[in-house]
Amino acid sequence: MRVFKWPTHKPLPEEFLAEMRPIAESGGILVYPTSTLYGLGASILSKRGIKSVLALKSRPKGMPLTVMASPMQLKSFCAVPPAFEPYMKAHDNRVTAVLPALRAAPKRLVHKGTLAVRLPCSELTSSLVDAIGPITSTSANPHGKPPLPDIGSIVGLFGKGVRVYIDSGRLDGLPTTLIDFTRRHPKILREGALSREEMERTYER
Numbered sequence: 001m002r003v004f005k006w007p008t009h010k011p012l013p014e015e016f017l018a019e020m021r022p023i024a025e026s027g028g029i030l031v032y033p034t035s036t037l038y039g040l041g042a043s044i045l046s047k048r049g050i051k052s053v054l055a056l057k058s059r060p061k062g063m064p065l066t067v068m069a070s071p072m073q074l075k076s077f078c079a080v081p082p083a084f085e086p087y088m089k090a091h092d093n094r095v096t097a098v099l100p101a102l103r104a105a106p107k108r109l110v111h112k113g114t115l116a117v118r119l120p121c122s123e124l125t126s127s128l129v130d131a132i133g134p135i136t137s138t139s140a141n142p143h144g145k146p147p148l149p150d151i152g153s154i155v156g157l158f159g160k161g162v163r164v165y166i167d168s169g170r171l172d173g174l175p176t177t178l179i180d181f182t183r184r185h186p187k188i189l190r191e192g193a194l195s196r197e198e199m200e201r202t203y204e205r
Helices: 014-025 047-057 082-090 123-132 151-161 196-204
Strands: 002-005 030-033 038-041 095-100 114-118 164-167 177-180 187-190
Touching: 014 030, 014 123, 030 123, 030 151, 038 047, 047 151, 082 095, 151 164
Parallel strands: 002 164, 030 164, 095 177
Antiparallel strands: 030 038, 095 114, 177 187
């Protein structure tokens, strides 16, 4: 188990990323900062990693995990409806998008033909997914419990069940706004950090 302190506005150092690649490939779990809360990350290509995340969260069956991926990465396993393109260009990090899944999408993360996706939310997360590939992006807390805002509390909860904790200070923002882009007009499924008014302004651009 390792705790690594690093600010979100800087890309992670290459030597650290080199250590993360084999950990992710072997199914290891990491906790990392998003724009709102800390997330549990595992490579979406690792069955073992995804299984471990679900177990750590006590996630009920039938509730798939969100994926964090770069715009280029997500195009390989999701269709991009025109309504989502403004968010891709703006790299809005307060949105979780429900998109049509392509055949290449990992089946264990697909729900009724769709995949829930977030874009990288900082220089830190951009460097992380660029180096190790798309990862799961679900809040670092047991299902149904309040999110934990600091690494100390998260370490106390998960301990050695997580291989690496990336500490970027206290994070206690709102969850992302969940938007369904599979329909003609995007629909908010869960309100959060992006307000309805902001979504409508983005959609009208």
